[in-house]
Amino acid sequence: MSTATAPRQSAQAPVDNPLTAGQLPSWVTIAVGVAALAVSALVFTLLDTGGIALIVVGAVVLFLVVMHIISLAVEGSRRAVDRLAKHVVVTMFLLALLPLISVTWTALSHGINRLDPEFFTYSMRNVVGAGGGAAHAVWGTLIITGIATLISVPIGLLTAVYLAEYGRGALARSITFFVDVMTGIPSIVAGLFAYALFTLVFGPGTINGIAGAVALSVLMIPVVVRSTEELLRIVPNELREASYALGVPKWKTIMRIVIPTAVSGIVAGVILALARIMGETAPLMIAAGFTQSMNTNPFSGQMMTLPVFVFDSYARPGIPREPFWDRAWTGSLTLILIVMLLNLAGRFIAKRFAPKTGRK
Amino acid sequence: MSSTAPAAESSAASAGLVPTKPRIGDRVFQGLSTGSGIAILVILALVAAFLVLRAFPALTTDPATLAAQGYGEFWSWVLPLAFGTVWAAIGALVLAVPVAIGIALFISHYAPRRLAQGLGYTIDLLAAVPSVVFGLWGIFVLAPALIPLHVWLTTYVGWFPLFSGQPSGTGRTIFTTSIVLAVMILPIITSLCREVFLQAPNLHEEAALALGATRWEMIRMAVLPFARAGIVSAIMLGLGRALGETMAVALVLSGQNRVDFQVLTAENPNTIAANIALSFPEAYGLRINQLIASGLVLFVITLAVNMLARWIVARRAQYSGAN
Amino acid sequence: MSKRIEAKNLDIYYGKFKAVEDVSMVIEPRAVTAFIGPSGCGKSTFLRSLNRMHEVINGAYVEGELLLDGHDLYGPGVDPVNVRRQIGMVFQRPNPFPTMSIKENVLAGLRLNNKRMPGREQDEVCEKALRGANLWEEVKNRLDLPGSGLSGGQQQRLCIARAIAMAPDVLLMDEPCSALDPISTLAIEDLIQELKANYTIVIVTHNMQQAARVSDSTAFFNIAGTGAPGKLIEMGPTEQIFSTPEKQETENYITGRFG
Numbered sequence: 001m002s003t004a005t006a007p008r009q010s011a012q013a014p015v016d017n018p019l020t021a022g023q024l025p026s027w028v029t030i031a032v033g034v035a036a037l038a039v040s041a042l043v044f045t046l047l048d049t050g051g052i053a054l055i056v057v058g059a060v061v062l063f064l065v066v067m068h069i070i071s072l073a074v075e076g077s078r079r080a081v082d083r084l085a086k087h088v089v090v091t092m093f094l095l096a097l098l099p100l101i102s103v104t105w106t107a108l109s110h111g112i113n114r115l116d117p118e119f120f121t122y123s124m125r126n127v128v129g130a131g132g133g134a135a136h137a138v139w140g141t142l143i144i145t146g147i148a149t150l151i152s153v154p155i156g157l158l159t160a161v162y163l164a165e166y167g168r169g170a171l172a173r174s175i176t177f178f179v180d181v182m183t184g185i186p187s188i189v190a191g192l193f194a195y196a197l198f199t200l201v202f203g204p205g206t207i208n209g210i211a212g213a214v215a216l217s218v219l220m221i222p223v224v225v226r227s228t229e230e231l232l233r234i235v236p237n238e239l240r241e242a243s244y245a246l247g248v249p250k251w252k253t254i255m256r257i258v259i260p261t262a263v264s265g266i267v268a269g270v271i272l273a274l275a276r277i278m279g280e281t282a283p284l285m286i287a288a289g290f291t292q293s294m295n296t297n298p299f300s301g302q303m304m305t306l307p308v309f310v311f312d313s314y315a316r317p318g319i320p321r322e323p324f325w326d327r328a329w330t331g332s333l334t335l336i337l338i339v340m341l342l343n344l345a346g347r348f349i350a351k352r353f354a355p356k357t358g359r360k
Numbered sequence: 361m362s363s364t365a366p367a368a369e370s371s372a373a374s375a376g377l378v379p380t381k382p383r384i385g386d387r388v389f390q391g392l393s394t395g396s397g398i399a400i401l402v403i404l405a406l407v408a409a410f411l412v413l414r415a416f417p418a419l420t421t422d423p424a425t426l427a428a429q430g431y432g433e434f435w436s437w438v439l440p441l442a443f444g445t446v447w448a449a450i451g452a453l454v455l456a457v458p459v460a461i462g463i464a465l466f467i468s469h470y471a472p473r474r475l476a477q478g479l480g481y482t483i484d485l486l487a488a489v490p491s492v493v494f495g496l497w498g499i500f501v502l503a504p505a506l507i508p509l510h511v512w513l514t515t516y517v518g519w520f521p522l523f524s525g526q527p528s529g530t531g532r533t534i535f536t537t538s539i540v541l542a543v544m545i546l547p548i549i550t551s552l553c554r555e556v557f558l559q560a561p562n563l564h565e566e567a568a569l570a571l572g573a574t575r576w577e578m579i580r581m582a583v584l585p586f587a588r589a590g591i592v593s594a595i596m597l598g599l600g601r602a603l604g605e606t607m608a609v610a611l612v613l614s615g616q617n618r619v620d621f622q623v624l625t626a627e628n629p630n631t632i633a634a635n636i637a638l639s640f641p642e643a644y645g646l647r648i649n650q651l652i653a654s655g656l657v658l659f660v661i662t663l664a665v666n667m668l669a670r671w672i673v674a675r676r677a678q679y680s681g682a683n
Numbered sequence: 684m685s686k687r688i689e690a691k692n693l694d695i696y697y698g699k700f701k702a703v704e705d706v707s708m709v710i711e712p713r714a715v716t717a718f719i720g721p722s723g724c725g726k727s728t729f730l731r732s733l734n735r736m737h738e739v740i741n742g743a744y745v746e747g748e749l750l751l752d753g754h755d756l757y758g759p760g761v762d763p764v765n766v767r768r769q770i771g772m773v774f775q776r777p778n779p780f781p782t783m784s785i786k787e788n789v790l791a792g793l794r795l796n797n798k799r800m801p802g803r804e805q806d807e808v809c810e811k812a813l814r815g816a817n818l819w820e821e822v823k824n825r826l827d828l829p830g831s832g833l834s835g836g837q838q839q840r841l842c843i844a845r846a847i848a849m850a851p852d853v854l855l856m857d858e859p860c861s862a863l864d865p866i867s868t869l870a871i872e873d874l875i876q877e878l879k880a881n882y883t884i885v886i887v888t889h890n891m892q893q894a895a896r897v898s899d900s901t902a903f904f905n906i907a908g909t910g911a912p913g914k915l916i917e918m919g920p921t922e923q924i925f926s927t928p929e930k931q932e933t934e935n936y937i938t939g940r941f942g
Contacts, residue, residue, distance in 0.1 A: 051508055053509070054508075078574055078577065079574060081576055081577075082574035082575055082576040082577070084576075085575075085576035085579070086470060086575070086576070088462060089462045089465050089466040090466060091462070092458065092462025092466065093462065093463045093466045093479070096463050096483060096486070096550075097482070099543040100482070100483075100485060100486050102497065102501060102502075103489055103493065103494065106496075106497055106501050107497070110500075154396070155396045155399055155400065157396075158392055158395075158396035158397075159396040159397045159399075159400055161393045162393035162394050162396060162397040165393070171394075171397065171398075172397075174401065175397045175398075175400060175401060178400060178401055178404050179400060180666065180670065181404065182400070182404055183666070184600050184662050184663060184665075184666035185407070185659065185662075186604025186605075186633060186658055186659065186662055187604060188604065188606045188633045188636050189407075189604070189655045189656075190407075192411060192636070192651075193406075193411055196410040196411060196652060197406065197410050200414070218403065218407065221400065221403070249385055249386050250389075251385045251386045251389035251390070254389070255389075275488060278490070279488075279489075279490025279491065279493075281490065281491060281492040281606070281607040281637075282606035282607055282610075282633065282636075282637050285637060285640070285641070286636075286637075286640050290641075307492045307607070310490075310493070310496065311492050311607060314611070332490075332492070332493040332496055335492075335493060336488065336490070336493060339488045339489070339490060340485060340488050343484070343488050347481070
């Protein structure tokens, strides 16, 4: 019989096609899975050390072992190892989804109660129990991250331009190195720096919005430099040459040709950097402080921010605690939503507005 | 540059080759961008200078004064904290690395092409959850849920030294903290690993498949050797994140200033970052200096880890199959 | 508008490395001059030195003289930016600006050099340049679409239109057809024939038939070995170079016998 047209594993005739090998039909996987779950549930219930988590873990282990043995018998050791690797890898992925789902669900179910207009229009001034809101924290977050962005983006962009277009020699190398160092600064250390700087320069007790913004800038600048530099470097050199050949000066080539070509990615990078600093808590706790009232002046007085609001509501609740914890969850939910929206916006911009190079 | 007769100058000018007015745009722009680069160096120098300046009293004041007005002698105070920082971060790594590599492989080599990117985004969403939210989740959901596991482990696996001792009744242990940290560093390790896996040369992969390798053998032959340096640096960067993580630890861990290897008991070491966050609002005088000095210690530790990561990458780069 | 280029004992260096040695030649206006020779022989480097594009690489400099109608291109105070406004260039691979429409691409040089002109005049310049590049009929209905949507040959003609919109004196072409299919190549070669009425054209090509077809005079460059500088071996009317070259080296290269 011809190799090309031979039906695989026909039930009647013994197969002598050398290209076929033992193969497990796909229903076996499902069957073993269900069986493993059932056995695990039974065993752990009988042992009386139940708990859903334990049953699931047992089922997964059982599934992996049994499938491996079956596969060893039917498909041979190489295919069995391949199958085991695949199952382990899939398990790992599902395992990682657990916390994601759990966190989102918890924040949603606890936070949805207070996701009302009052939450976004009232501060915590003179609020003892229920009611009140995080308007002061929302404004604080917007103001502080806004200022941080205003500080970080020009410095970050221009540094990236220097590194990608002008930089060479010792200065460029040391800037690259220290941007790396800056990437590794723990956020709380950035907060300590802003605190040390402001209390030393402007006198003890200087804790305000600007200090918080400076702390966040220390964290944001290296991220902006990194992403922008990478994007500028992938702008094809041919475009720069084309522009030079038209007699366009270098700075204008950078401003009008290189940056516009990379702009969607640069904007996306800035948004992702913004999303990263928006959730920072520790540096703001130290540098920007706490308050219960609205403060829109970054130059004077402590300023509340959403992450600090969440922490404060949880860690220092009044009596009864529940309204405070509810507000903490609503604050968390708001934060998650803002950060996720920023992430999505960043990715959308990067994809949608990327210039087409037109090369096939 | 070139040698020319002086006469050429006027003729070149008349031909429009010499600009009539000096071109300042280039100089201004180059000056600005170079200035920004230097500004970064200045900022970093300031960070170091101010931290050292404020940390100095903690290192120079005599232990007796520190014991009275601060948290006690500096090194005996900070070393247990440093231990706790490293201990929790290592625990997080042990948990996160296998999972992260598995996920990265799943996305790069197992998931259907069309799904892969979406799955990658899903994992990246974990990075979008602020650390304070992870902290709340850890204390409200994870810690209570893990209490039975604490009991189970101490009962059945208690012969293993790390799992020995009286199980914690709250679940706010190093064990739980490490899990939270693991979840938090998962996205960064995953996305870095995914990138190196995807960069593995297609030719090598196809060569392996053409030799009759199964997918797993192909990964072991063509992908993992290529990616080794990248994986190591991803792990180190994840370690750097875990070391510096503050709020989640501050919320979840109920720690004291002590060295303790048992991960399931009610007595846990604290971490530097969490300790600063929790103590800073009430701190005054020398205590502030001591906290800032501990921040400096944390900075040095993370710096060392990051440097090590870059060194590994630089050293391995020439051996990887990249060229 | 068309100008004459004269090189006198020109050496080109990249840092310590001498890429081209002792080239002296005259490039006539209103004619096509072709540079041929094996890879790495310095013909592209020499071409790029004609409008100082080789200076994009750090540490590049020249010794000797390069005169454009008698004015030294490397004289004191001469700005490469101004040189390039008078000497345009077309590259190996078509490189339209991806962020700009077809029309914006054509007008890019003028706009980026702060030439303010009313809309009517812009349209005229654009049409003239596109007609000059034999592209007008193909794109006149989609001037506002991105330039990257065109085919490779059309993109290359767009780049030529972009260069001639600046009204340069000289047009340098660095293997302009090497990334194109035969039909697009033919279109570009026809275009070169038309353009030489108004411009001094210098073209680098690996394709000897192409040099024979389009050029009036041909210069043959060669290199002694790796690391050695490229040299001008021989230059003359194209017919003579391809039929009765003076140097054995040239004949070997042209007949395909090497070494």
